[in-house]
Amino acid sequence: MSDSTEFRNEVNAIGPARAATPFRISESVVPYLLSTIDLSIIFLSSVVAGGSYDWLLSHELPNLLPYCAIGILSGLLYILRMGGKGHYNFTEAIRPRLEISRIASCWFITALLLALLAFLLKIGPSYSRGALVAFSMLAPLLLFAGRSLAKTFLAAAVSNKVIGWRPIVVIGVPGEFAALREQSLLTEFSTGDVKTFMLRDGDATNASSVDATILNSAAAFARRHDCREILLALPWADTKRLDFVRNHISATPTAAWLLPDANVRALTRGAAPECLRALAINVQSAPLSxxxxxxxxxxxxxxxxxxxxxxxxxxxxxxxxxxxxxxxxxxxxxxxxxxxxxxxxxxxxxxxxxxxxxxxxxxxxxxxxxxxxxxxxxxxxxxxxxxxxxxxxxxxxxxxxxxxxxxxxxxxxxxxxxxxxxxxxxxxxxxxxxxxxxxxxxxxxxxxxxxxxxxxxxxxxxxxxxxxxxxxxxxxxxxxxxxxxx
Known part of the structure; x- marks a missing residue:
């Protein structure tokens, strides 16, 4: 294989091509959408659980106003806590795993705060303990179901390039990139096709002009396509190459992550896919969130x-x-x-x-x-x-x-x-x-x-x-x- 072929700038799309969509929605609306869904679920849970409990006891049309107030209050407490933990971030929402423990723990704390407020404000006559228990049991079940459905719809929207589709740029050497799994990259580092720019493999003490050309092309591609992140699949020990790459991508207003190299991945073999994100090093931050x-x-x-x-x-x-x-x-x-x-x-x-x-x-x-x-x-x-x-x-x-x-x-x-x-x-x-x-x-x-x-x-x-x-x-x-x- 000739040098010009081996070291030419490769722009490869991994995965099947997708049809163009007539419109796209910014991923910035996802946190507002998810928090609105959770607030609506909690509000409806309060009204349904409280109203049903009162109707079963009295067989009369209940007064739903207290349950509306409690639903709004508890919904706000819940989404504030979950939002503070990044639960509504786009990158969190598109992960396939359902956050059962996080939803359960945040709702448990919300229910405790709600019970404390009911005690301090002495609203027992207007809101019975039985209604509170029914509400506390119904809400998390609906929150689990709502989150699962939201993930399904988001995954479909992402695959159809309706929401948040932007390619991921991977810059690396063949030896490091060969061990990466595309699905792990897509799951842990946002969405979109993976575009790879291959540098020379082996020792790169003195980076060549060919590498510089490839890096300039990668930076230009990231800027032109408004890429979400730049991932670096490079040996951690090759500090000169890392500095060389960082200098060439510094003009790009995109976060850059150094992925775990082959030696680090060998130590974490069999670990959960989240380890890829957890062990990655942020070598360049996006200027503003x-x-x-x-x-x-x-x-x-x-x-x-x-x-x-x-x-x-x-x-x-x-x-x-x-x-x-x-x-x-x-x-x-x-x-x-x-x-x-x-x-x-x-x-x-x-x-x-x-x-x-x-x-x-x-x-x-x-x-x-x-x-x-x-x-x-x-x-x-x-x-x-x-x-x-x-x-x-x-x-x-x-x-x-x-x-x-x-x-x-x-x-x-x-x-x-x-x-x-x-x-x-x-x-x-x-x-x-x-x-x-x-x-x-x-x-x-x-x-x-x-x-x-x-x-x-x-x-x-x-x-x-x-x-x-x-x-x-x-x-x-x-x-x-x-x-x-x-």
């Missing part, structure tokens, strides 16, 4: 709508002023890179006579003759950035995040700094940690770029809603200083 992304997106939409309403008079006056000042469009459009390197068109109020959007883009300098009279005011006050609120509503940007640069500058900066592309692990922002720390305006030297990247990466690694609020507040003071904006 799905819950954090949902929270950040919700805040972005709410604040962007409020900001557009608040600044609407300024936006209207600015548009008129630009039109009267110089000929040309009111809105300046330029291509930028967003999350995961996806291109989008950024909106700004036009502040210059030129409209550069190609392979060569000249940064504005102090006293730049291309800047219009109105443009100088807009740039100094950052009013020219207000149209980006529409980018936020479109989902292309966030209120807070690393500032996007022109494509020509991105290509240049990526060659100068190896970790520059890591900024694309989150959505770009109207403002960011770098901007509220004075890193605004042009980047005339490598030191300026490196400092801005350092601040952006710190933000990504330390994100919280509290930090976003802090950045928004500090940005207002930074704008009033009018530093580095021209």
């Amino acid at each position: 799905e819950a954090q992304c949902l929270m950040k997106r919700s805040v972005d939409i709410a604040l962007a709508v409020v900001a557009l309403l608040f600044f609407s008079p300024i936006i209207a006056i600015t548009a008129i002023a630009i039109k009267l000042d110089t000929p040309g469009p009111i809105i300046f459009r330029q291509d930028r890179k967003g999350f995961n390197g996806r291109r989008f068109t950024i909106f700004k109020f036009r502040s210059m006579t030129s409209q550069e959007n190609g392979p060569t883009v000249s940064q504005a300098t102090r006293g730049d003759p291309r800047v219009t009279e109105i443009g100088r005011i807009l740039r100094a006050t950052s009013v020219d950035e207000l149209p980006q609120l529409f980018n936020v509503l479109r989902g292309e940007m966030s209120l807070v995040g690393p500032r996007p640069h022109a494509l020509a500058h991105d290509d240049q900066f990526e060659q100068m700094l190896s970790n520059y592309a890591v900024r694309q692990h989150v959505k770009p922002g109207i403002t960011g940690w770098a901007q509220c720390n004075g890193a605004r305006g042009a980047t005339p030297s490598l030191d300026h770029i490196a400092e801005r990247v350092r601040l952006d990466l710190w933000y990504i690694n330390n994100w919280s809603m509290k930090l976003d609020v802090k950045i928004l507040v500090r940005t207002l003071f930074e704008v009033m200083k009018q530093r580095n904006a021209y």
Whole structure:
């Protein structure tokens, strides 16, 4: 076999091909769906058990209001406890094994809390002990049945690519990958087809350019297909190869796991499939979880709508002023890179006579003759950035995040700094940690770029809603200083 054949980039789909589906549902809705099902089951269990118990005793139509209240209260207690343990996470829900012990223990604690509340609030006359016992016995049985049916429907939806279908990328050497089982990968590391990228087997003290090409292709594939996770099937002792691989996938905003190698798997032979996940090492974390992304997106939409309403008079006056000042469009459009390197068109109020959007883009300098009279005011006050609120509503940007640069500058900066592309692990922002720390305006030297990247990466690694609020507040003071904006 020739080297070009042996070491070429392989993209193999393991398992039967599946037909395309006309629509897909994000896996982010699964926790809400499952928790709603459990809440409904507990509510109905309370009404049915309590109402049936009272009817058998009195043979009269019972008052169901107390049982409705108890059902809602106990349902909320249950889903809060189960949600805190990750019971509703998509990766947990698609596992075939039914979580009998976890459901039973959480319901037992919920029933104890319910009994304690009944004692403290003295609701015995309205809710008898017999109804409580019947409710406590019926609910877990229905919870088991509901969870089992939910798993069946989720498995069917996943196999038909309706929910959460994204391929898994496996990067490894033939010797390590041969011992892996595809079903274990699909079960323990989400869903989708397994795509493999094979490196050279054997000692890799000095990684070849062929390996680099394969890794670049794997990273590009993961970004293009929005892969859920990257799995590394590599010998644990080969630390140089591990570092080499990590460096090449670092720009991909995807969690990466180092799977147990052949030596470790030999020690756990016969163990449950969950050992594969338990023994895997997280060598690269996803920047934000799905819950954090949902929270950040919700805040972005709410604040962007409020900001557009608040600044609407300024936006209207600015548009008129630009039109009267110089000929040309009111809105300046330029291509930028967003999350995961996806291109989008950024909106700004036009502040210059030129409209550069190609392979060569000249940064504005102090006293730049291309800047219009109105443009100088807009740039100094950052009013020219207000149209980006529409980018936020479109989902292309966030209120807070690393500032996007022109494509020509991105290509240049990526060659100068190896970790520059890591900024694309989150959505770009109207403002960011770098901007509220004075890193605004042009980047005339490598030191300026490196400092801005350092601040952006710190933000990504330390994100919280509290930090976003802090950045928004500090940005207002930074704008009033009018530093580095021209």
